[in-house]
Amino acid sequence: MIDVTLENFESEVIAASMTQPVLVDFWAEWCGPCKAIGPILEKLEGAYGGAFKLAKINSDEEQQLSAAFGIRSIPTVILMKNGQPVDGFMGALPEGKVREFLDKHVQAQEGEPEEEELPAEEPGAADPAAQLEKLQHAVATDPSNDDARFDYVKALLLAGRVADAQRAFEPVANKAGVSRKIDALARWLDAVKFAEGGAQLAEFDAKIAANKRDFEARFARARLLMAKQQWTAAMDELLEILMRDKAWNEDLARKTYIAILEIIEPPKAKVADGQIPPDDPTVATYRRRLSSVVLS
Template sequence: MSDSPYVFDVTAADFAERVLQRSQQVPVLVDFWADWCGPCRMLAPVLDGIANSYGGKLLVAKVNSDAEQALASQYGIRSLPTVKLFVGGAVVDEFMGVQPESVIRELLERHVPRESDGLRAQARAEAEAGHADAALALLRRAREDDPDNHRIDLDLAELLIAQGQAAEAEQLLRALPAKYAEDETVKRLLATSQLAAQQADAPPLDELREHVAAQPDDLAAREQLAAACILAGEYEAGMDAYLEIMRRSRSYNDDAGRRGLLAAFELLSGDDRVTPYRRKMFNLMH
């Protein structure tokens, strides 16, 4: 039994109240364990320490899987320890086995609110109301107050891109810690910032189309057209334009056609449209 006020035992009888309902207000980390499980005993004090460090902003609920077999079965527990994080009444993340404290904290950072998240919410409301300058000011203030909350950086980068400040957004994203290099949101924002930078100060999309049709050798305009199409959701037209740049000149702007296609693929990650265009790009490269 833990001495922490933020760690408690739960059963099937009170799981809905103490986990599902309470997770509407504060994240609840549910530790499925058993008496005979050595790794469970190793993990328990780590979870206690983490819970204490959050001071009530995170709770840890303990489920004895031997005594609560139906509950363990309901949540698909196959090995112990298994730890599931509940937010808003649903599982949002999980891990199995004994993990280093740093790994567990990294997982929690994505979900446990911080004081600076209040400013993020205010900034989001300002942005939705069309007050971009106010939103930017709030995010910059939040970043100064809590530089370790990198969710602020992502919000700020997204808003900067929307306001035509793609270069600053890219600089902000590339300064993130190395662990964010493979983060899907970061990769999407980097791709978007690259495309936004390519079509900065470009004329309207219809004018770009007319210009490229009249002057097909103007690769700078074609690059702007490709980026503008993709940012407007016209992915095939944009990728076709990048392929045409590759066909005409691999040396133009440091292989801009290929780099643009890679950015488009990032935005379309998992989309069936990527495969044929990736094949076409590969054929042009070889």
């Protein structure tokens, strides 16, 4: 497994795929499903005995590469052969499905056990389906637990189950004005609904190119990026509004920016010594950027 950047992409992916299939995993630190699929891909790289090479690309840090591949959501996994993408999938598939995908294109090297029985193992905490079931049970057991509902609706949206997410959100929709977490979900669902209307980034790009102060176009573009789960790109667009007009449209850009931070903030968990771990680096960076713009 190798971490790929714009600088080594040509050698580690394009050139390497001329002699060996390269599996490219687009991921990000804040992405829960990415943390589920990542270990599976790393495990299978070893299990297949070098039949393919695993390359990981941090989509937040390498946005140019993400744009070049048209990445709309993560995790996205793309198989490269002879310098070209030949197949791929989105989302955190279980190990058995990933094996099925790989077996269409690569063959495990002789002498390396494929451990065919592994897909039948009991689902663990990293299994997205099991995690969703656990969150659903938590909400059913305690409908007033807004933290559990936030995690459940968020997981459904990350999995692309928009209708289910909307249904799970409806019982707490009236709390959006008093709960930052619920407000964040409301704005995310609104962005998804907006994207379903068929709007395209290109039309807003053209409007912004013609007028950099077209804040309606910039905000629409940020909503589309939010719907595509391209969080840092969405916040970058919102910052463009804030740098020009901090209070535009009753503080709409800042409120949406804060909503995205709420969505991508990993759950806080105490470590063994009772201390709170450091902030997620992406979240910390974008909090600083917001502060520098708002307070300037």
